[in-house]
Amino acid sequence: MGRGQAPGKVILVGEHFVVHGAPAIALPLLGRGIEVVVERVSGPWDVLPGTEAHLRRLLIALEEDAEALRLSVRSELPIGAGLGGSAALAVALVKALDDSGALTTAEVRECAHRLEKLAHGTPSGIDDTVAAYGRPVWFQRESRSEVLEVEPCRVWVGLTAQRTSTREAVAHVRGLSEARPRWFGERLAEATVQVEHALQALRDADWSTLGRVMAAHHGLLQSLEVSTAALDTLVQSALDAGAFGAKLTGGGLGGAAIAICPPEIDLTDVWLSAGATEVIAP
Ligand code: PMV
Numbered sequence: 180m181g182r183g184q185a186p187g188k189v190i191l192v193g194e195h196f197v198v199h200g201a202p203a204i205a206l207p208l209l210g211r212g213i214e215v216v217v218e219r220v221s222g223p224w225d226v227l228p229g230t231e232a233h234l235r236r237l238l239i240a241l242e243e244d245a246e247a248l249r250l251s252v253r254s255e256l257p258i259g260a261g262l263g264g265s266a267a268l269a270v271a272l273v274k275a276l277d278d279s280g281a282l283t284t285a286e287v288r289e290c291a292h293r294l295e296k297l298a299h300g301t302p303s304g305i306d307d308t309v310a311a312y313g314r315p316v317w318f319q320r321e322s323r324s325e326v327l328e329v330e331p332c333r334v335w336v337g338l339t340a341q342r343t344s345t346r347e348a349v350a351h352v353r354g355l356s357e358a359r360p361r362w363f364g365e366r367l368a369e370a371t372v373q374v375e376h377a378l379q380a381l382r383d384a385d386w387s388t389l390g391r392v393m394a395a396h397h398g399l400l401q402s403l404e405v406s407t408a409a410l411d412t413l414v415q416s417a418l419d420a421g422a423f424g425a426k427l428t429g430g431g432l433g434g435a436a437i438a439i440c441p442p443e444i445d446l447t448d449v450w451l452s453a454g455a456t457e458v459i460a461p
Contacts, residue, residue: 180219183274186212187256188263188309189334189428189437191389192377192396193318195352195403196370197303199363202319204377205309206332208262211459214253215271219278222249227258230268237272237294257457259342261429266306269294287311299345317378330384333461334437335417337450339409341433348405348430355403370399390423390439397426405431409454414438416453417446 186207193203226234230252238245252271258264269291273282282290288311295302305318315327356363373392380389397414400406406414410427413436417425425438438446450458 181217181275181278182214183217183271183277184212184214185267185270185274185310186210186263186313187267188306189336189435190305191332191334191381191428191437192392192426193305193370193374194429194431195349195400195405196367196374197305197318197320198301198349198352199356199367200320201367201371202317202322202374202378203303203305204315204317204327204374204381205263205305206315206334207309207313208256208336208459209313211255211262213256213264213267213271215268215275216251217272217275218249219247220249221247224249225251227252227254230258233298234268234272236297237269240294240297241273241276241290243276257338257435259344259434260338261343261345261427261431261434262336263306263310263429265298265345266291266295266302266310269298269307270310284311299349301349302345315381327378327381329381332381332386332389332439333442334439335422335446335450335461336428336459337413337417337436337438337446337453337455338457338459339407339413339433339435339454340456341407341409343430343432343434345430348432351432352403352405366399366402370396373399386423386439386441390425393424393426393437393439394418400427400431403431407431407433410434410436412453413450413455416449420444420446420449422446
């Protein structure tokens with residue numbers, strides 16, 4: 180029997196721009212993840228509703244015989260919420276199938292990245308990197324990602340009712356980048372500078388600077404038309420309640436918002452009254 184676990188993630192800054200070459204920073208959502216158990220016998224599967232066909236595709240890509248395996252999957256992660264559910268599933272599956280524990284973390288990540296391509300088409304790789312390492316990461320496509328040694332950053336997560344489609348959101352942004360390359364290039368440059376500032380603030384545990392960068396980054400994501408009224412309401416209500424900063428996280432067009440706050444602020448009621456369907460406290 181093989182067992183694999185992987186956490187979800189939140190993107191602190193840099194989503195979407197990371198697909199186009201900018202750096203991004205993501206944090207694992209520890210305590211919220213996916214566990215896959217694999218037994219090498221045929222038998223009924225106990226998996227999340229609606230995920231069986233996807234799991235079969237992943238197994239084919241891994242050259243495994245789905246009929247000869249019994250799979251069970253447990254998830255504490257809302258799916259389609261922009262919290263890295265599909266990457267966590269891919270990493271947990273790869274780990275569960277690695278009976279002898281022979282794969283290095285880099286190899287697990289590599290394999291999961293291949294699976295993420297089946298789920299998203301052109302994933303940047305940030306989700307599978309955080310899920311595989313389970314640590315905060317600085318990530319840039321075509322460059323080495325770096326596991327960050329930083330103080331824990333207490334992130335609030337508020338879910339909106341609308342599920343997100345990363346594939347759709349990424350395609351929308353690609354359309355903008357092709358239709359208005361100069362305009363998009365300027366935003367990409369701005370995003371890159373914001374990620375550099377966020378990295379410094381994270382290293383310094385300077386939460387108020389980090390919060391300001393997050394709020395500015397939300398503005399950039401709004402200009403890419405991936406925010407929604409529900410996400411904007413969560414962001415604004417967190418800022419009004421005294422958060423250091425807030426923004427949408429992940430693909431957008433639904434999904435979740437994140438915020439960082441002074442320790443005395445509790446966003447649970449603020450966000451539930453602002454329309455959040457679930458609030459994950461740090
Ligand atoms: O929506 P999520 O959790 O899959 O995050 C996607 C992040 C994007 O930058 C929008 C896409 C990517 O592949 O990096």
